[in-house]
Structure formats: structure tokens, C-alpha cells
Amino acid sequence: MTQTDADAKPEKQPKRRTGPVTFTKQVVGELRKVRWPTRRELITYTIVVIVFVIVMVGYVYLLDLGFGEAVTWLFGLVAAG
Numbered sequence: 001m002t003q004t005d006a007d008a009k010p011e012k013q014p015k016r017r018t019g020p021v022t023f024t025k026q027v028v029g030e031l032r033k034v035r036w037p038t039r040r041e042l043i044t045y046t047i048v049v050i051v052f053v054i055v056m057v058g059y060v061y062l063l064d065l066g067f068g069e070a071v072t073w074l075f076g077l078v079a080a081g
Contacts, residue, residue, distance in 0.1 A: 017027070037045065
């Protein structure tokens with residue numbers, strides 16, 4: 001049985017490493033493409049994140065409190081029975 005070109009596995013070429021100078025130039029080039037937020041946007045995003053974290057902390061606290069009370073109640077039933 002012969003192997004066709006479609007069945008043949010492509011030869012893997014070892015990837016060449018980028019030198020530090022080229023890497024630095026590429027990083028600087030990519031950072032110039034970034035749209036940096038304005039001061040007002042940054043403050044708004046920060047407030048949104050802080051509010052979200054506070055809400056999530058409250059939610060987890062209430063879940064923890066509820067599960068803690070449920071486990072305490074369950075242990076009370078088992079101990080009394």
C-alpha cells in the first residue's frame with residue numbers, strides 16, 4: 001500500500017526563537033495599538049468592580065450563614081434523635 005501526499009504527515013519544522021531585541025520591538029508595537037482608558041473611564045470601571053465584589057461578598061456571606069444554620073439544625077435533629 002502506498003502513501004499519498006494527502007496522507008503524508010507534514011514534517012515539523014523547529015520553531016525559531018525570537019531574540020530579545022525583536023521581542024521588545026514587537027511588545028512596544030502591540031502596546032501602541034492598545035486603547036487606554038481615560039481617567040473617567042478608569043474611575044468608573046474601578047467603582048463597578050468594587051461594587052460587584054461587595055455584592056458577591058454579601059451573597060457568599062448569606063449562603064455561608066444559611067448553610068451553617070442548616071447544618072447546625074440538622075446536627076441538632078440527629079443529636080436529639
